[in-house]
Amino acid sequence: METRGCGVRHVCAVTVLLVSVCPPCTASWMWLGVTSAGVLEKLGCTDLPLSHRQQELCRRKSFLLPSIQDGARLAVAECQSQFRQERWNCSTREGPAVFGYESTSGEGTESSTVGQNGPEGTKETAFIYAVMAAGLVHAVTRSCSHGNMTECGCDARLQGGGSAAEGWHWGGCSDHVQYGTWFSRRFIDNGAKNVSATRGGYTLTSMNQHNSEVGRQAIHGTMSTDCRCHGISGSCAVKTCWKTMAAFERVGAYLKERYERSLQVSDRSRRKTRRKDQRRLPVDKQQLIFFNKSPNYCLEDRRRGIAGTRGRRCNRTSSGSDGCNLLCCGRGYNTHLVRHVQRCECKFVWCCYVRCRRCESMNDMHTCK
Ligand SMILES: *[C@@H]1O[C@H](CO)[C@@H](O)[C@H](O)[C@H]1NC(C)=O
Ligand SMILES: *[C@@H]1O[C@H](CO)[C@@H](O)[C@H](O)[C@H]1NC(C)=O
Ligand SMILES: *[C@@H]1O[C@H](CO)[C@@H](O)[C@H](O)[C@H]1NC(C)=O
Ligand SMILES: *[C@@H]1O[C@H](CO)[C@@H](O)[C@H](O)[C@H]1NC(C)=O
Secondary structure, three states: OOOOOOOOHHHHHHHHHHHHHOOOOOOOHHHHHOOOHHHHHHOOHHHOOOOHHHHHHHHHOHHHHHHHHHHHHHHHHHHHHHOOOOOOOOOOOOOOOOOHHHHOOOOOOOOOOOOOOOOOOOHHHHHHHHHHHHHHHHHHHHHHHOOOOOOOOOOHHHOOOEEOOOOEEEOOOOOOHHHHHHHHHHHHOOOOOOOOOEOOEEOHHHHHHHHHHHHHHHHHHOOEEEEEEEOHHHOOOEEEEEEEOOOHHHHHHHHHHHHHOOEEEOEHHHHHHOOOOOEOOOOOOOOOEEOOOOOOOOOOEHHHOEOOOOOOEEEOOOOOOOEHHHHOOOOOEEEEEEEEEEEEEEEEEOOOEEEEEEEEEEEEEEEEO
């Protein structure tokens, strides 16, 4: 077993795991979103679960490695936040199939086969690809704006422009998303050609690529202009404005909306099973697409990496997806009494501290059966 460069036992274990599990599976860069920062420093580009093309890009742009990880983490956290109240809650594991079966195949391959572990290519997969690609653009761009890079910086094209008549000009640092977008395409689409659907429909690769692009476009689409006033005592005689990316939560919410309205398309490799209502024509750039209907995510299915909703906390009075009825799939729920201890009745005591009492309260907590 290859153990070169393993300084720490944990790192060795991870390397060994990845080496022994992959191939034949396709490891994924998304793994960087669930692993600790220390691991990254121990493993070089070669030992990371990247495709050959990604490793090559990683070596050439090794200064971007921290941003790649930042982006992956940002995306994983945002996915979990957007789906915290849903049956599928975007939970991750430390294996190569970071999100379970939703992301196990299609990456780094040109094939359009649907894996044997079940129907990948659901709308959850679509969201994952979009949010991960967007996370990468966001993190790389932030790093550019921070002045941490020699290859990119603020958007210089705007400097000096503006409208004197309207009393504003471009100034400060406008986020330059082009570099991050370029990198995200290069890194995730894996050098695949700019594929679009042919009349026969999509392949798994072209579908994933389309959804990644939806994520990148979400960064562009949620950018805004911020301005600051100057002038005597806030008179705002002159304004300096700059373009800025939205906070990533905004991008996540935008993509969640796209997820709700995602569109089923036909899988070119399964022509025979294509149904009439499936779209064959290319869909527009803002639309997330998927091949397969999602499972209901109710029951645990280890083989497919579905956790099920048993034990999930639910809200008895909510009629939304976090309500016990929907979240527990009608199985019912258990009620536990939990004790909350809080600081309360805090008083400022001269001088200088705050004294509080400990207050206890008993609350009902419901979890799915
Ligand atoms: C998702 O739900 C499972 C239980 O089904 C739970 O173990 C896990 O911690 C949850 N993950 C997140 C990110 O909330
Ligand atoms: C920029 O570099 C500094 C110092 O190396 C680091 O602390 C900071 O987190 C970096 N910022 C970004 C956005 O990468
Ligand atoms: C693919 O090509 C089209 C037009 O040729 C272009 O508008 C689009 O931005 C390209 N997409 C990618 C991911 O490069
Ligand atoms: C439960 O749902 C109700 C109705 O949607 C909401 O008002 C309440 O804040 C929720 N409770 C918790 C603990 O989230």
